[in-house]
């Protein structure tokens with residue numbers, strides 16, 4: 001009796017976590033999967049077939065480009081920024097201030113910047129007007145700001161600080177003794193990063209970049225704030241599928257689109273796991 | 285154990301007038317130290333006395349505010365660490381976690397452009413030397429603490445360093461492994477013939493491994509001598525009390541003579557010149573005998589195998605630690621009244637506490 005209770009106790013501790021997963025992950029996933037394969041209450045492949053629509057493809061393609069490019073930009077610049085921060089005084093004011101700012105920007109940076117852009121750079125934005133009236137320059141052009149290039153720019157605004165936040169702990173994990181041991185054995189700074197620092201940070205770097213990818217891929221608010229016409233990326237397409245009157249009667253297309261996104265993220269995560277297992281045997 | 289390590293006589297290493305300040309803290313204060321070729325010198329001292337600082341200056345991981353460091357006849361004071369050709373074993377674990385044991389050991393050779401075959405061979409030899417030949421493909425997280433430090437030693441030696449530096453390499457290990465590994469470090473160092481500087485705050489460790497021991501206090505070396513000399517003829521009361529067990533016995537000094545425990549002895553060089561002080565006496569220099577009317581009273585008798593330790597309470601309330609041989613010890617028991625006498629011909633006298 002007693003031993004059984006003892007054996008059960010650790011499992012019991014998992015209950016809140018499992019409950020959380022059930023409510024916020026399993027149930028929504030099931031709803032999406034079921035929704036994607038039903039139409040008007042009956043099993044159907046109509047929604048899945050709807051994904052073949054060229055505009056849906058286009059949105060997915062743009063979503064992937066947007067997520068991959070801002071993940072790359074964020075990962076590179078964010079890690080460099082994080083490195084600059086740890087090179088300074090770790091308990092210093094500069095570092096604490098920088099991490100707080102990054103925390104805020106990673107959350108709201110995109111939306112804030114989107115509104116700022118609309119106010120200054122949109123067709124009738126203040127800067128656009130100013131330049132058009134006084135210098136004869138048309139910076140609005142073909143509306144680049146509200147298409148993919150603009151999204152990449154705005155997304156980078158929250159991707160870079162997010163990278164700083166998630167990559168800092170990994171950089172802190174690089175022990176001084178490793179550096180000194182390498183130096184003692186004859187390594188230059190470059191050789192240290194090439195043979196020790198780089199390989200040690202690679203899994204964390206890749207994992208952070210993956211997180212950035214997923215973050216951009218699933219991001220909705222920033223794009224919604226910036227783009228009011230058209231559905232250049234998948235999350236906006238989902239919005240359209242749920243609210244638009246043109247494609248009314250195809251609400252379940254939204255479920256299919258969501259499923260599509262889940263599949264993409266799952267593939268990326270599997271690729272990540274494989275790559276890390278290949279390159280970092282020492283982690284196991 | 286036969287190994288292919290080439291016989292080398294190490295280089296002389298000289299630290300001349302080294303000073304290093306951190307703000308107000310004088311970590312090193314005009315420190316002089318010469319290591320003879322192939323010699324192992326232990327730097328022994330309390331926490332914060334500057335041992336690590338000295339070692340880091342030699343390794344080039346830090347720069348002195350004043351003074352010079354010479355290896356052989358080369359002045360390396362301002363040479364970058366990665367050019368110095370010194371092998372270092374750190375206090376905390378410092379193996380590269382993403383490399384196997386063998387790759388760790390071969391790391392320095394790889395940086396030097398040694399070709400793969402040669403560096404793998406050398407790494408294997410080094411691992412054999414430290415008794416880990418069969419663990420070549422393990423990662424650091426699959427090794428015990430003692431094994432990790434052995435690998436670190438092999439890694440430091442693989443580059444055939446001009447000097448081997450060890451910063452409390454055993455302090456993270458438990459007592460049994462410590463004793464074993466310290467003997468092993470000594471064996472390997474003798475076999476390789478490298479000049480070595482071994483930092484420790486454990487006096488037993490220092491006395492056991494070193495050719496000579498430098499006792500440090502407040503950024504200076506108080507005495508540099510062979511272990512026996514350090515123990516039997518300490519140059520200062522700091523050294524006397526830091527190395528081995530030591531009793532403080534109240535005494536009186538006048539004209540180079542010391543009156544202590546009813547006897548008159550010579551005062552050793554470095555003693556308090558006159559007045560009341562504390563004579564520093566080793567337990568084995570105190571003789572305890574059961575005697576009616578003695579002034580001491582036995583507190584405990586502990587049998588330690590070859591010797592017996594006796595703790596005695598003196599009339600002034602102080603405690604003395606004495607050593608007794610088998611025959612005498614058999615007659616002693618707690619609460620016994622005893623006389624305590626000094627067998628030494630002269631003693632070192634320190635200012636009273």
Ligand SMILES: Nc1ncnc2c1ncn2[C@@H]1O[C@H](COP(=O)(O)OP(=O)(O)OP(=O)(O)O)[C@@H](O)[C@H]1O
Pocket residue numbers: 306309310311329330331332333334335336337338485
């Ligand atoms: N980088 C540093 N910045 C400021 N103070 C330092 C620094 N390194 C050492 N010190 C100070 O210098 C003194 C000597 O330090 P050191 O590390 O050499 O002592 P140690 O003898 O190795 O002691 P331990 O046995 O505790 O390792 C200490 O008071 C220490 O606080």
Ligand SMILES: [Mg+2]
Pocket residue numbers: 335336337
């Ligand atoms: Mg130290």
